[in-house]
Amino acid sequence: MSDPQKSPPTVAEGWQAPPDRTSVTDDARVEDIIPLPPPEHLIRFFPIRGTPVEPLVTQTRQRISRILHGSDDRLLVIMGPCSIHDPQAALDYARRLAAERERYVDSLEIVMRVYFEKPRTTV
Structure with a gap:
């Protein structure tokens, strides 16, 4: 039984499914797996603060909120x-x-x- 206090391994730690938990057909055509960076890294490397995108996203979210809450018909x-x-x-x-x-x-x-x-x- 696994330790409930211990977190499961992450992709960065090289986690792979144990061979006994896969079948011959699992990922039969997968040639390579390239882990994606976590969203936190993307936000740091491609910030929107101070760009024209920031007010567009902010204002659009506010308008959507008003529509969903009934103050914009x-x-x-x-x-x-x-x-x-x-x-x-x-x-x-x-x-x-x-x-x-x-x-x-x-x-x-x-x-x-x-x-x-x-x-x-x-x-």
């Missing part, structure tokens, strides 16, 4: 592509959506949803 519309693979296409989509956001500002709060590199099954 506009409809919240969260939309975007299924997955983003091409940065240029994402920027093009964002520009087009920004124009629609301005067009419908009185009745809609349009927010772009972004999901990067969604895993896909290819045939």
Whole structure:
């Protein structure tokens, strides 16, 4: 039985599933595993403080909160592509959506949803 006081090992500590807990089909096509940096590191290396992104995110979150709490009667519309693979296409989509956001500002709060590199099954 494992020690309840001890934390499970992290990816950084080189944790891997023991061979007796996997089957022959687990990760059969995985060639390599590259651990992602934790969000805390990304926030430090790519800060938004003092950039044009900071007020955009802050104000959008405030508007969403007002809509969800009923003090803004506009409809919240969260939309975007299924997955983003091409940065240029994402920027093009964002520009087009920004124009629609301005067009419908009185009745809609349009927010772009972004999901990067969604895993896909290819045939």
